[in-house]
Amino acid sequence: xxxxxxxxxxxxxxxxxxxxxxxxxxxxxxxxxxxxxxxxxxxxxxxxxxxxxxxxxxxxxxxxxxxxxxxxxxxxxxxxxxxxxxxxxxxxxxxxxxxxxxxxxxxxxxxxxxxxxxxxxxxxxxxxxxxxxxxxxxxxxxxxxxxxxxxxxxxxxxxxxxxxxxxxxxxxxxxxxxxxxxxxxxxxxxxxxxxxxxxxxxxxxxxxxxxxxxxxxxxxxxxxxxxxxxxxxxxxxxxxxxxxxxxxxxxxxxxxxxx
Amino acid sequence: xxxxxxxxxxxxxxxxxxxxxxxxxxxxxxxxxxxxxxxxxxxxxxxxxxxxxxxxxxxxxxxxxxxxxxxxxxxxxxxxxxxxxxxxxxxxxxxxxxxxxxxxxxxxxxxxxxxxxxxxxxxxxxxxxxxxxxxxxxxxxxxxxxxxxxxxxxxxxxxxxxxxxxxxxxxxxxxxxxxxxxxxxxxxxxxxxxxxxxxxxxxxxxxxxxxxxxxxxxxxxxxxxxxxxxxxxxxxxxxxxxxxxxxxxxxxxxxxxxx
Numbered sequence: 129x130x131x132x133x134x135x136x137x138x139x140x141x142x143x144x145x146x147x148x149x150x151x152x153x154x155x156x157x158x159x160x161x162x163x164x165x166x167x168x169x170x171x172x173x174x175x176x177x178x179x180x181x182x183x184x185x186x187x188x189x190x191x192x193x194x195x196x197x198x199x200x201x202x203x204x205x206x207x208x209x210x211x212x213x214x215x216x217x218x219x220x221x222x223x224x225x226x227x228x229x230x231x232x233x234x235x236x237x238x239x240x241x242x243x244x245x246x247x248x249x250x251x252x253x254x255x256x257x258x259x260x261x262x263x264x265x266x267x268x269x270x271x272x273x274x275x276x277x278x279x280x281x282x283x284x285x286x287x288x289x290x291x292x293x294x295x296x297x298x299x300x301x302x303x304x305x306x307x308x309x310x311x312x313x314x315x316x317x318x319x320x321x322x323x324x325x326x327x328x329x330x331x332x333x334x335x336x337x338x339x340x341x342x343x344x345x346x347x348x349x350x351x352x353x354x355x356x357x358x359x360x361x362x363x364x365x366x367x368x369x370x371x372x373x374x375x376x377x378x379x380x381x382x383x384x385x386x387x
Numbered sequence: 388x389x390x391x392x393x394x395x396x397x398x399x400x401x402x403x404x405x406x407x408x409x410x411x412x413x414x415x416x417x418x419x420x421x422x423x424x425x426x427x428x429x430x431x432x433x434x435x436x437x438x439x440x441x442x443x444x445x446x447x448x449x450x451x452x453x454x455x456x457x458x459x460x461x462x463x464x465x466x467x468x469x470x471x472x473x474x475x476x477x478x479x480x481x482x483x484x485x486x487x488x489x490x491x492x493x494x495x496x497x498x499x500x501x502x503x504x505x506x507x508x509x510x511x512x513x514x515x516x517x518x519x520x521x522x523x524x525x526x527x528x529x530x531x532x533x534x535x536x537x538x539x540x541x542x543x544x545x546x547x548x549x550x551x552x553x554x555x556x557x558x559x560x561x562x563x564x565x566x567x568x569x570x571x572x573x574x575x576x577x578x579x580x581x582x583x584x585x586x587x588x589x590x591x592x593x594x595x596x597x598x599x600x601x602x603x604x605x606x607x608x609x610x611x612x613x614x615x616x617x618x619x620x621x622x623x624x625x626x627x628x629x630x631x632x633x634x635x636x637x638x639x640x641x642x643x644x645x646x
Contacts (some may be wrong), residue, residue, distance in 0.1 A: 219624070237496055241631045246623050281625035320642040364505050364641035365478070366540035372500045372634075379635035380642035382623035383579040 144194070145175050146184045146279045152191035152213070159210050160198070161185075168206040171197075183208070188278060188286035190216045216284020222248040222334045223381050224308075226298060228258050228341035230370040236273050238371035243277035243287055245378040252292035257343035267291065295349055299356050308334030309387060310358040312350070313373040317360030320380060324387050326359070332387040337377045339370055403453070404434050405443045405538045411450035411472070418469050419457070420444075427465040430456075442467070447537060447545035449475045475543025481507040481593045482640050483567075485557060487517050487600035489629040495532050497630035502536035502546055504637040511551035516602035526550065554608055558615050567593030568646060569617040571609070572632040576619030579639060583646050585618070591646040596636045598629055 147167045155161065163171065171177045179200055185193040185208070192214045199207040225242060229235050229252045242250060267289070274286050293301075309327040317323075327335075338358055345353065350360070363376045381387075406426045414420065422430065430436045438459055444452040444467070451473045458466040484501060488494050488511045501509060526548070533545050552560075568586045576582075586594075597617055604612065609619070622635045640646075 233492070234496075237493075240628075241634065244623070244625050244627050244631045245635060246625060281627065283625045319644070321644060363638065364503070366503050366505060366542045368503050368540065369499075372503045375500065375631075375634055376504060376638035376641065379622065379638035382635065383639035383642070385578075385580060 143282070144182050144184045145171070145177070146186055146282060147171055148188065148275050148279060149185040149193075150187045151189060152185060152187040152193055153189070155193070155210055155213070157210055157213055161195075161208055161210070163206045163208065165204070168204055171206060172200070172204060177206075182211070185210075186216070186278065186284050188275065188284075190218065190285045192216055192284055218285070219246055219248060220333065220385075221381070221387075223378060224249040224251070224334065224336045225339065225374050225378060226251040226253045226336065227339040227374045228253060228255050228370050229292065230342075231259060234369075234371045235270070238374055239270055239273045239287075239289075240277045241371075241375045242378050243274050243283060244281040245375065245382045246283070247287050247378050249288040249290070251290040251298060253298055253338070254292055254294045255341045255349060256295075256346045258341045295352070299352060302336075302356070304356050308336050310336045310356070311338070311361040311377070312345070312353050312358040313337060313339045313363070313368070313377060314345075314350075314360035315362050315367045317362045320361055320363045323359055323361040324384075327387045335381055335387065337374070337381075339373045339377075342370060402541070403441050403443045404430070404436070405445055405541060406430055407447065407534050407538060408444040408452075409446045410448060411444060411446040411452055412448070414452070414469055414472065416469055416472055420454075420467055420469070422465045422467065424463070427463055430465060431459070431463060436465075441470070444469075445475070445537065445543050447534065447543075449477065449544045451475055451543055477544070478505055478507060479592065479644075480640070480646075482637060483508040483510070483593065483595045484598065484633050484637060485510040485512045485595065486598040486633045487512060487514050487629050488551065489601075490518060493628075493630045494529070497633055498529055498532045498548075499536045500630075500634045501637050502533050502542060503540040504634065504641045505542070506546050506637050508547040508549070510549040510557060512557050512597070513551055513553045514600045514608060515554075515605045517600045554611070558611060561595075561615070563615050567595050569595045569615070570597070570620040570636070571604070571612050571617040572596060572598045572622070572627070572636060573604075573609075573619035574621050574626045576621045579620055579622045582618055582620040583643075586646045594640055594646065596633070596640075598632045598636075601629060 147163060177197055179197055181197045183195055185195055193210045194212040195208040195210050197206055198209050225247050270289060278286055309332060311323060338353060368376060406422060436456055438456055440456045442454055444454055452469045453471040454467040454469050456465055457468050484506050489497060529548060537545055568591060570582060597612060622639060627635060
């Protein structure tokens, strides 16, 4: 297994399009596989691939493969032969964002951007001031956004996306003692720079950022979060919307290799 | 003229809602004014304000006012009396983003987020691989997004939004010699950290970031940009969409007080 994908010398060469195939784990070089109908349609109709095309496959768990399309059935099924298997590097720092669910499309925009920015784990949290969230199939649609965003941004490992839960449930799960730097996005908090400087050296490989709902966290929620080790931190001079705050913290963290 | 807005001690107190009124320059304390119909409708229908309510006004040029609603006409016009005038602080660093126009809603999402993140100036640029952009009224709609975003995020000064222009026109305008740090968002560029460390101390108060279109800048465009002093810089490990790159650079810059 090589990691050619991140070591190719010619960086200007257009890299092959990526498609999702899960899981790649039990496959070997030379094996054949068939893309699911959604990915096959994307490859043919949007990206105009046919027999002989070289593509990349990824399974969202870190395995990647270079593959050739060797047959197209009359019904549009795509059969591929694996030429080479590889692995995406695991990120050194793990950024975990627990956030209120913003309304409508803004949740999907946020998931898309957070995936591109390398966020490791996402937990939708219900706060006292969260707008009512409902609708079955959201989780499935959200996961689809993550897959599409990985394809486009060439991210090999899907972010982990949890089921929505209440703040108290979630705090109970993570506990007080767990490791990692813990921040609460808060326009009245300490500056991001100071928070970075204050982060304990032993707790810098995992950063957990909580973003409250539109109306802000209640003072009781803030008290609970502080008790669980969260430091209120402000990024920039203005009040940020839910999705902007989440994306801004993820981007600021992605811009540095160390806290 | 005071600057009470940024100096109030009680930070947990809910700050009054903000509405847009332009310009505030020639007004004094005690003067009366009338909100335009869009802002008046927002104040009454969405925010439920009536006679006696206290609100804040901002004109997008840095003037702010505390005002009381003292009359509502039968047709919904709102008359206000200015209680106190103030000024928003000017940002110390000026971030200027010149970017390809992403498709559809994504432009408006980008403008909204960049406003919250304090970007000083925005120039839509047409690149060789830009998708065709058309439609009158876009500029007006975009400006409306900036105003709404200022209202919500309590930003006092509107970002400057230029008319779209071609890359060569724009490079001609900014010239080779102008001051400021110049970066080109580029997944193959040097790391953001190194670029920050490399920025010349004398050129750190203005940062200019160029973000190319979906298909990337052409090698000729990249050559031109490098000739005009732009350093290719990568933020994070993945390929970022136009709007994500613009927002990520703005957020990373907003997270630090000095380059």
